[in-house]
Amino acid sequence: MSARNIGIVYRKELLEALRDRRTLISTILVPILLFPLLTVGVGFVIADLIEKADREPARIMILGGTDSPAIVSSLAKSKNLIVVSGPGNYVDLISNKKIRAAVEIPPGLQSGAGTDFAPMKIYMYSGDLKSTTAAKRIEDFFNEYRDNLARDRLTVQKLPASFLKPFVIKQQNVVSAEKVAGETVGGIITYLVIIMCLTGAMYPAMDLTAGEKERATMETILSSPISRTHLVLGKFLLVLTASLVTAALSVTSMGISSWVIQHFQDQSSGSAMHIKIGLGAVLAVFLVALPLAVMFSAALLTIALFAKSYKEAQSYISPLMIVVVVPAIAAMLPGIELTPRLSLVPILNVSLLCKDLIAGNYHWNSIALIFLSTCLYGGAAIFIAIKMFHRESVLFRS
């Protein structure tokens, strides 16, 4: 094994990659910009939409309520509600967004001393932000009306307000901020690392194999004295570098974006930070993801080598995304936990382990089993890649 030759190929591939706009965009620019744009950008847009919906008066319709004029009048005077009346079926009006909600006031609500009112129904357009906001405003109005009614009745009966609420219920978190992080954002970070390891390796893997065939440089390099094993290892190291750099930049970028958002939220609301992800946990995740990146890089090189052109390579590699995304997402589902059997399922095992690591749970037996099995899969993928580079039918496919 000549480390010198592998190093020569690696340095040359790195130099070419750094001069390639497409590689720089996919490896560096996208991971740096994607998360600020997604979290900060999209976050602000959504916040703006919610704020706008909150400010805007909602048109609603009252059904019934002829025997409760005071309530109807009070509702009409509510802030940000405009009561409309007129022709038209309320279902059609809501569906066509002419009104945002309608409330059906049960008979005898204002005068009734009884307790068997028909349920008050609020009709709305599920999933529509403005309709949901309008329904919430109506509900808030009637909640307040109900509370006031109950308080008046308690006063008449000379009973304290605590008569209806003898005790309060409060939830209290007892686990560390790291464990909370593991449960809440651990799955997303792991998913991100895995997907970015794959996407970061995709373009260089295609460029270094199918791209070489397309540019007719494959025969040039094969005519040099370097062995094909050294050649594939040099190329593989470059793909692995791109994979890890993309994943590292993505997580860093996401970390900074989250910190910025949380910082502004803390300043505005004064709430304390409840999530904590240690640098050690992030490094442990990368260490566990390393053999997975090895497996992705070697597998992508092998698959792309079969293609005669860059376009053909893209069509071979795209389905691989689904193969990786499914187990990566499965780890985020509630209830799926690491078992000895799942420790051997590639991708899913690393996803589940990384989630545990972020939560600060270090089960060394699982770590060893998953790390070794993934190393084994990675090694097998490199072995296959080397074998494929020795096959003339693959290199000179016509």
Place this chain on the structure above:
Amino acid sequence: MIEARSLSKRFHDKKRGDICAVENVSFTCRPGSIYGLLGANGAGKTTTLRMLATILEPSDGTALVFGHDIVEDPEKVRASVGFLSTATALYPRLTAREMVEYFGRLNGLDEATLKKRIDDIFDRLDMNSFRDRRCDKLSTGMKQKTSIARTLVHDPPVMIFDEPTLGLDIMAARTIVAFIRECRQAGKTVILSTHVLSEVEKLCDVIGVIHNGSLLAEGTPTQLREEYQEKDLEEIFVKIVTAHVAPRAGVEVS
């Protein structure tokens, strides 16, 4: 020196089944001379040269290139060979100097020797004006010179040219032809494949006619003219090929 011994190469094609691209080909190329492998498209020229350059492995037979066996010692063979073809393109994102440096390093040259070799070659081929220009920005002629520099950087004793002037304009083709002559003068063993008869007449000391994967005739241009009683090389080529094809097809030759 190149000694091809019963070289054969078979491929498997899903539609056509087993194909014999080269069958039992033997010949010798000596230092200081140019051996021309003449044949039509698909005759087996490229496959033969790819086997000699160890890019493809022979199905049967072997060859000695500068004393190294192509099957047993392919890396040493490649270190002794400069291989140039239209399919050996340049890395577009490297400069001319980086391209030649890369191949010098792969051939095991140390940095001091490499620098000296590159300076010499770039002076000789008049490449200094574009040495730091990226290969994708070079003209065809400049690209040809860079490819030549790439094959020469380790000063190989054997040069293999696979249709080196295919698709080139007159000036670029002249650069290549001049370079091939220089290789002969420098005492290198040169083998060249082509289907351009004028190129064969201008350059080759020995001609081997290859058709359907078999070497049908071999000799100096003078020997071939005497044997086939023709002055024109094109007529000689047609006679050789027709004599081989006609009996196979069951056609009487008058």
